[in-house]
Amino acid sequence: MQLETDLLHIGRPQSGPASVNPPVVRTSTVTFDSLAQMRDTKRRREQGERPFSYGRRGTPTTYALEDAVSRLEGAEQTLLTPSGVAAINLVLMTLARPGAQIIVADSVYQPLRRIVDGWLRPWGVRVDYFDGSVAHLQSLLTDDTCLVYTEVPGSLVYEMQDLPALAALTSAREIPLVVDNTWASGVLMQPLSLGATVSLMAGTKYVVGHSDVMMGSVSANGETGRRLREMAVTLGQSLSSDDAYLALRGLRTLACRMDAHGRHAEALGGWLCEQPRVARVHQPCRPEHPGHAWWQRDFRGSNGLLTLEFEREVSDAQVDALVDSLALFGIGSSWGGYESLALPCNVAAARSLSTEWSSRGPCLRLHVGLEAVEDLQADLAQAWQAVLR
Template structure:
């Protein structure tokens, strides 16, 4: 089944019933009732290995349909829902955390992950080292106690590209699991488990939902690494609303159409940005000038709506802020992946790379508006800061 067809036909409940609704039903529940004690015990045992109703905090039928759909897309063994993408990333780290453990994290990881490391992991004795954003130095930084490699590709804000098959080959030679933040491709333009990755994390807040009205994270795991991923969330009280699961399911039915529209619009905006003398660098993986462009084109089925620009040395951060404030169709706001265009002045958080002499940077999310309007908006904003 093609991925486009999977989006439409998977995660829709039992399709063998004589009469059913198009969409899976929304099941809200905390308490689940059992006909007798033996049945209760049976389902408590079954839930160790299967998706079954046992208690609302462990998911309802609606949650399970979303887990099935994302597993089908990603080729995973099981999936677990979390209230936010950051919670999902935190759970991956916690699952491998122990005193004197060593983690390797790529430099382009989502910024708040650094805070998890500083506020919690380092306090319990986990040693953190950062890799280059493209993970090219992984072999020299692996230690005997390395328990996890967490990466992001394309990387956060500057979209650095990792050769995932190469990274996984090195990691697995040392029996180290590899996890990736796959939010950029959202389980659709890249399926990292096909390249050897063990754990894929997606912020469903972004493209899976697609409408900027849900926060959610999803962890998709292969069979080898599934252990404990269904236990820690329950112990720590992580749960996800079935209403949110329903909204993400609904959003995913149009994921292909939306992501390809975002990509088409981004392509057109990049073509325009290449004409602007105010810009020193355009960060967009489809550009031949983008580092590791050939790896991106080899492994990915497309790009999303994310573009970052670096202004020339003639412009200050204040100029960049003035530029962003002048925009009318690009709103200022955190997150991305919704239908709307966004612009944020930002400094990419990096530990290995020194960006202190670079920038200023503006990150765009290209929405679904008419690109003629977006280009006109960008033009007037650039003109407002002309030197």
């Protein structure tokens, strides 16, 4: 069946009178009828099965969400974590190793840089950044490269990359390629189908969709998936059944929500391009966006994110005043929920290789929610009139 259909039905009770969604199973201890039954459960778990054996290892509720995210990502198995950053750390703890090299795209989620500087480098991991191109990545690869990590599109201004080409390069050398897929959240792009080894997401964003749950996911196939599951158990990473239930509820409507976010953001992006003091609108669905052809090839649509780059004459104080003048756009550091958000962003501080951003105008990231586009446009128009007229 089509993905939109599967997301409504996967992980639901399959027989007999039952609730539409799986019940919330809250437990730490699981009891057994006999020691033989307990030992058989342990044997099945060691053979790669997923029996219900202990709350930290998962419950029927979290297993239902794992199955749904696996369908979303096109993966054999998924691990759930307490946040997106926890998902990043799970992958790094599993695949990186002291003394080896990892290569990270320069346009990744900014907190990853804190992980690099605060943990990986002191731990003895060599870290190099690449500009997203195949040529630059190839020039950095060594015999002890153990991981390549990227995010497509990039964070803040959505730099595109030729993901299949990057995957072909790393696969030929048997180097795992990890992709942060939060922007697309599975419904718009599936990295594993394009050759990536691991796809991770901050489910806090679009999967949950209601700004009320912290959650991350890591999806993979084969031996890599098995290693990730073992490490998740070792690190004690798990998600509560209550949060899993809410995330599963949000995931049921992910496809239709993402379609609305994309349509609203595309319409608003076109209007913003025509406003005074705007140098450009960063949005992969726009034909002038660098790498737009790759977006057309690899993605099924767009989401609610866009970033305004103002002319250099516009000051940071004016951008702050513009944000404070908005009535419908909240001020918050997350995105992916049903509500619209606005937040100034410092691209220069989030890049290591590109120096051009220090001489360009300030940027403002918008997450376009599910409100009527006409109302959002009117809100922006009154702020423009008040601050940038």
